[in-house]
Amino acid sequence: MDFDAAPAEQPCAVCDKPARTRVHTGCRERIDANLRELPALYRQLPDALHPGRRGGDGRNGSRTAPLPCNVDALDLLGRGGIEGVVGGWARDLCEREQWDVPQFGTIVATVDWACGILGLNLALICDEHPAVREMADELRAITGQARRLVTGEKPPRRIGVVCSCGRTLRVTLDTAGVRCPACSAQYGHSEALRLPLAERRAA
Ligand SMILES: [Zn+2]
Ligand SMILES: [Zn+2]
16 A cells, blocks of 8 residues: 555544545544434434323323423424524535425425435535534534433533633533633634643632
């Protein structure tokens, strides 16, 4: 193998680590895995809406005492939730490529179409799309959120990182990004995780 003939390393457009392609194969595969998981998660989310439903008396027809509803699951299921993220990126792709954007009657059909077209064109997106990092960050965050609601797994631990202005920012390992409330600096996923860790104060 002649590595001297390989293209020079450049920072990966998603994670910033040196890469010989615009986006690492591993980074592309993680985007692809999220796109393949989201349609199934979307169909499982309704079960997360009423986590206590199983304990109820199914024969009671009364509608006066609605069960508590998981609003996070409701947000992800509605327009602007999973549909907003994948549909937004799919419409953006269609506009860039001058393809027609189909209209769908249901949100789940939009989710299926969007995940499908983004997955099919992922090589193109990784080679050319100027915002591939934002897309990867948003897909990682929303897939993690949906997966936690479906499985009941605990949210990822928050860690403190220090903004260049000195303010401590709380982020999770799957953060899509964070904006500093003090100086308005905006950090993407990998930038936020590269900030220095906040020192734990002695108790
Ligand atoms: Zn990468
Ligand atoms: Zn700041």
